[in-house]
Amino acid sequence: MTRLDVKEVTVRFGGVTAVDKATISAEGGQVTALIGPNGAGKTTLFNVVTGLQKPTGGRVFLDGHDITHTPTHRRARHGIARTFQRLEAFGSLTVEENIRVAADAVRAKNAKPAKVTRGLIERIGLERYADARADSVPTGVARLVELARALAIDPELLLLDEPSSGLSEAETESFGELLRDLASQGRAVLIVEHDMGLIMRVSDVIHVLDRGRLIASGTPAEVQADPLVRKAYLGEEDEPEDDEEHEPDAEHEPDDGHTLVLPAAGPDDAAALPPTPPVPPASPVPPLPKGPGPESGEPASGGWF
Amino acid sequence: MNVFLTYTVLGLVIGASYAIAASGLVLTYATTRIFNVAHGATAMVMAFVYWELAYNQGLSNWLSVLIVVFGVAPLFGALLERWVIRRVADSGVGVTLVVTCAVLVGLIGAAEKIWPPGVHQVQQFFAGHGLTVGMVRITGNDLLTVALAVVVGAVLWAFLKFTRLGVAMRAAVDDKELLALHGGRPHLMSSIAWAMGSALAALAGILLVCSQPSELNYISLTLLVVNSYAAAMAGRLTSLPRTFIGALVLGLLNAYASGYLWTGPGWTGFREAIPAIFLLLMLLLMPQAQLRVGRLAGVAGVRTPEMRRVGLASALLLLAVVFGNSVFSEVNVNRMALGLCFAILALSLVPLTGFSGYVSLAQFSFFGVGALTVAKMHSSAPTAVLAGALLAALAGILVALPSLRLQGLYLALSTIAFAQIMDTMVFQNPSLGGFGGSLTTKRLDMFGYRFTSDKAYAILAAAVFCVLGAGVILLRKGRYGRVLIALRDSPAACATLGLNPRLARVAVFAGSAAVAGLGGGLYAGLQNQVGSTNFQFFNSLPLLLIVVCAGVTSVSGALLGGMLLMALNSYPSTQAYLFLILAVAAVGLGKQPNGITGWLFSLRDNPLGARLGLGSAGIARGIATRSVADPGRAGKSSAIDGSVSVGENAEVEA
Numbered sequence: 001m002t003r004l005d006v007k008e009v010t011v012r013f014g015g016v017t018a019v020d021k022a023t024i025s026a027e028g029g030q031v032t033a034l035i036g037p038n039g040a041g042k043t044t045l046f047n048v049v050t051g052l053q054k055p056t057g058g059r060v061f062l063d064g065h066d067i068t069h070t071p072t073h074r075r076a077r078h079g080i081a082r083t084f085q086r087l088e089a090f091g092s093l094t095v096e097e098n099i100r101v102a103a104d105a106v107r108a109k110n111a112k113p114a115k116v117t118r119g120l121i122e123r124i125g126l127e128r129y130a131d132a133r134a135d136s137v138p139t140g141v142a143r144l145v146e147l148a149r150a151l152a153i154d155p156e157l158l159l160l161d162e163p164s165s166g167l168s169e170a171e172t173e174s175f176g177e178l179l180r181d182l183a184s185q186g187r188a189v190l191i192v193e194h195d196m197g198l199i200m201r202v203s204d205v206i207h208v209l210d211r212g213r214l215i216a217s218g219t220p221a222e223v224q225a226d227p228l229v230r231k232a233y234l235g236e237e238d239e240p241e242d243d244e245e246h247e248p249d250a251e252h253e254p255d256d257g258h259t260l261v262l263p264a265a266g267p268d269d270a271a272a273l274p275p276t277p278p279v280p281p282a283s284p285v286p287p288l289p290k291g292p293g294p295e296s297g298e299p300a301s302g303g304w305f
Numbered sequence: 306m307n308v309f310l311t312y313t314v315l316g317l318v319i320g321a322s323y324a325i326a327a328s329g330l331v332l333t334y335a336t337t338r339i340f341n342v343a344h345g346a347t348a349m350v351m352a353f354v355y356w357e358l359a360y361n362q363g364l365s366n367w368l369s370v371l372i373v374v375f376g377v378a379p380l381f382g383a384l385l386e387r388w389v390i391r392r393v394a395d396s397g398v399g400v401t402l403v404v405t406c407a408v409l410v411g412l413i414g415a416a417e418k419i420w421p422p423g424v425h426q427v428q429q430f431f432a433g434h435g436l437t438v439g440m441v442r443i444t445g446n447d448l449l450t451v452a453l454a455v456v457v458g459a460v461l462w463a464f465l466k467f468t469r470l471g472v473a474m475r476a477a478v479d480d481k482e483l484l485a486l487h488g489g490r491p492h493l494m495s496s497i498a499w500a501m502g503s504a505l506a507a508l509a510g511i512l513l514v515c516s517q518p519s520e521l522n523y524i525s526l527t528l529l530v531v532n533s534y535a536a537a538m539a540g541r542l543t544s545l546p547r548t549f550i551g552a553l554v555l556g557l558l559n560a561y562a563s564g565y566l567w568t569g570p571g572w573t574g575f576r577e578a579i580p581a582i583f584l585l586l587m588l589l590l591m592p593q594a595q596l597r598v599g600r601l602a603g604v605a606g607v608r609t610p611e612m613r614r615v616g617l618a619s620a621l622l623l624l625a626v627v628f629g630n631s632v633f634s635e636v637n638v639n640r641m642a643l644g645l646c647f648a649i650l651a652l653s654l655v656p657l658t659g660f661s662g663y664v665s666l667a668q669f670s671f672f673g674v675g676a677l678t679v680a681k682m683h684s685s686a687p688t689a690v691l692a693g694a695l696l697a698a699l700a701g702i703l704v705a706l707p708s709l710r711l712q713g714l715y716l717a718l719s720t721i722a723f724a725q726i727m728d729t730m731v732f733q734n735p736s737l738g739g740f741g742g743s744l745t746t747k748r749l750d751m752f753g754y755r756f757t758s759d760k761a762y763a764i765l766a767a768a769v770f771c772v773l774g775a776g777v778i779l780l781r782k783g784r785y786g787r788v789l790i791a792l793r794d795s796p797a798a799c800a801t802l803g804l805n806p807r808l809a810r811v812a813v814f815a816g817s818a819a820v821a822g823l824g825g826g827l828y829a830g831l832q833n834q835v836g837s838t839n840f841q842f843f844n845s846l847p848l849l850l851i852v853v854c855a856g857v858t859s860v861s862g863a864l865l866g867g868m869l870l871m872a873l874n875s876y877p878s879t880q881a882y883l884f885l886i887l888a889v890a891a892v893g894l895g896k897q898p899n900g901i902t903g904w905l906f907s908l909r910d911n912p913l914g915a916r917l918g919l920g921s922a923g924i925a926r927g928i929a930t931r932s933v934a935d936p937g938r939a940g941k942s943s944a945i946d947g948s949v950s951v952g953e954n955a956e957v958e959a
């Protein structure tokens with residue numbers, strides 16, 4: 001079964017250290033989650049794994065082979081596929097064509113790309129949109145298109161960057177089942193999510209990043225109990241120093257079905273939650289280097305002006 | 306030693322004027338992210354205005370300079386910005402390149418109309434004055450040029466660094482919305498940038514014509530752009546100091562080359578190619594760009610027709626040509642055939658620019674490779690045409706390979722450099738007829754039939770166009786067409802699916818060049834003789850302009866484009882009207898990226914919506930509106946969006 005190992009990966013953008021010696025792994029047959037506050041470096045780490053971003057230091061291994069310097073398209077042929085947080089569906093192609101491009105790309109593997117495409121459309125439930133242009137469908141659907149497209153190359157390792165944003169509650173529910181399904185087929189699923197309910201339900205292992213550093217790894221229960229994790233999440237909105245007074249004395253179980261994050265405050269105190277933006281497609285990816293350079297690790301929603 | 310000094314002085318003086326011109330280019334680009342292809346043409350026109358004032362109207366030299374640099378030129382720049390640039394500010398690289406191309410072509414046309422060809426002599430400033438260092442004479446004009454370059458550099462630097470306006474201008478490009486929130490006025494910034502850029506172009510133009518009076522003609526000053534591109538690229542289009550250094554190095558290289566390089570005919574070509582080679586080198590030295598992620602940018606393509614329709618349209622075209630053959634005069638039949646050859650050339654842009662979004666300004670070079678191969682082989686066998694297409698494909702690979710990692714604007718500039726190098730070093734080579742010379746060609750002899758008449762050629766060209774056009778449509782419907790479009794929409798996503806973006810790019814360049822070469826081969830036979838002047842890089846500007854305006858995403862657009870290009874060449878009297886149409890169409894590209902044919906199709910598909918200005922443009926606008934509400938899909942619709950998308954700016958959290 002497939003296995004991804006990210007060892008001591010560091011990524012710096014000018015002065016900003018987006019990922020700092022992070023070591024994580026993902027195994028076939030499991031759903032592995034990567035969580036952390038905005039700007040923690042999750043997307044950057046995905047980019048490193050897929051080869052879209054060169055790491056400043058560290059290595060990436062797939063099944064024990066060093067793929068740190070393998071070009072993106074070759075990694076895909078080794079079985080890595082992904083979706084994007086900022087949509088990257090092919091806007092001027094139809095939904096069906098989007099998936100077909102991927103199915104065609106691995107012609108050697110599947111003799112009948114048209115059939116694979118139809119199959120995926122049914123499985124993901126995109127029938128209604130099959131002939132619509134991908135830039136005309138709702139965001140949540142476009143994310144599913146990206147998922148179907150990634151699945152069309154029949155990957156061993158699937159990276160999903162905030163796939164459930166834009167989905168309704170019921171859709172998220174069945175989406176979770178789909179993830180378990182994929183894992184049970186032996187695939188390694190690595191998922192970045194802000195929806196903690198979903199994460200706690202589906203993942204076998206959780207890695208927590210904060211400001212580029214890996215601060216915890218373990219089962220959902222372990223991670224929830226980890227004091228560092230709580231601090232990281234609380235520190236987002238409050239001063240990191242004086243967060244003691246906000247620390248709850250009792251542990252709350254995460255509320256299912258809500259975009260509830262780690263048990264910081266009571267479930268009704270939404271304002272104190274980590275800054276998951278209210279709009280579906282989570283936070284915007286930070287801009288390219290411009291002027292003075294992006295704020296270091298600050299959430300995009302805080303302190304802009 | 307003295308010789309060396311003389312050339313050094315010469316080089317520095319030329320370099321100083323390049324520096325002035327290039328700094329204007331950098332200023333406009335850095336502030337508005339629009340690359341002004343017409344920068345050199347502006348310099349040319351302003352030099353003519355200066356000539357008009359100083360020599361025709363009898364004003365003094367100095368007064369004329371002041372009027373032009375501080376009055377006419379900034380006004381022109383600001384008006385251009387207001388009426389043209391602002392309308393396409395948010396379009397992709399392709400559209401902005403095409404629009405500034407339109408300005409360039411329009412300026413040349415206007416200059417030719419207002420100041421008909423003739424001798425336009427100007428005097429040097431401080432004529433007769435100067436100083437002598439050792440044995441080297443430095444004229445007052447030279448000193449003035451260098452001094453002005455220093456002043457311009459210092460003033461610009463201080464302006465951008467210390468004045469509120471300058472600092473705001475640097476911020477304008479980073480984040481227009483943010484700037485607006487702070488009370489800045491982005492439109493004002495870009496107006497000022499264009500006014501200043503235009504003034505700098507004017508100054509450089511005047512200085513250049515005064516130091517080398519022979520320069521006052523339409524083309525050579527306009528070609529100044531290539532020099533300033535090269536210098537500006539040395540500063541990566543943003544750094545003024547590096548631009549200045551680049552300009553000086555380029556000036557010195559030019560001067561030493563004319564002093565020390567052999568004067569043999571082959572070397573002349575090399576010397577003229579120096580700026581282009583410099584440009585190419587600068588582009589290749591650009592730091593590696595990462596694949597950009599984060600946009601869902603669809604383009605409003607035209608509907609791909611059913612194959613039955615394609616067959617019907619082909620039959621109609623052939624019928625029309627047969628009909629034309631029977632009613633047109635000899636000359637007009639030849640023109641029709643010429644238009645069809647150009648249509649094949651235009652068709653080569655459809656997969657390349659229309660589907661893949663790469664802007665190429667080297668298509669006429671590929672066309673020339675095909676034509677000159679046929680001429681050089683001096684054969685009437687169809688194999689000569691095929692050989693020409695093959696060689697053109699190789700040339701296409703040659704363009705694509707070194708520029709594999711370049712995107713958008715930089716890729717377009719590298720094709721300009723390539724075209725310029727081909728022009729000076731290959732096409733003007735004495736064995737190919739040399740500059741202004743020509744080679745005679747034979748007409749095709751195929752399937753036991755000799756295509757001696759123009760009528761036969763017209764039918765042949767139409768048939769070839771139909772076959773290739775059907776091929777392009779099949780391509781679009783098939784696997785490779787999907788890949789090309791996918792690559793344009795998101796190269797990053799393609800790579801994560803296992804598609805090799807570089808391979809696809811080389812392939813589409815090769816294919817496109819082959820089609821252009823095939824057209825060139827037919828053209829050579831039709832024209833009976835061809836020479837280097839037919840394939841100058843400059844021809845590729847109107848080609849791109851016309852085809853994009855006509856509709857670069859569709860085969861019918863290519864046909865219309867070919868015919869318009871023929872009209873432009875064959876009926877000089879209609880030029881003014883054509884330019885007017887093109888100017889309107891070019892500015893309209895911001896709304897209707899599929900050009901005139903795209904607009905016509907949308908009329909057919911949706912007559913009511915079209916009358917209200919909706920149609921595909923409406924789709925595009927819909928996307929744009931959504932992207933405001935929906936940060937997940939920033940991006941713009943443009944058929945030929947290169948890669949610099951607006952999505953790269955941060956969305957401002959409100």
Ligand SMILES: Nc1ncnc2c1ncn2[C@@H]1O[C@H](COP(=O)(O)OP(=O)(O)OP(=O)(O)O)[C@@H](O)[C@H]1O
Nearest residue numbers: 013018038039040041042043044283286289294297
């Ligand atoms: N291309 C880039 N250039 C400069 N800085 C960048 C770039 N991409 C990311 N960063 C910075 O790296 C840090 C990590 O960003 P990243 O997008 O990986 O975070 P994330 O964990 O995915 O956050 P989110 O939950 O908001 O998606 C941020 O501080 C960001 O500003």
Ligand SMILES: [Mg+2]
Nearest residue numbers: 042043044085
């Ligand atoms: Mg992210």
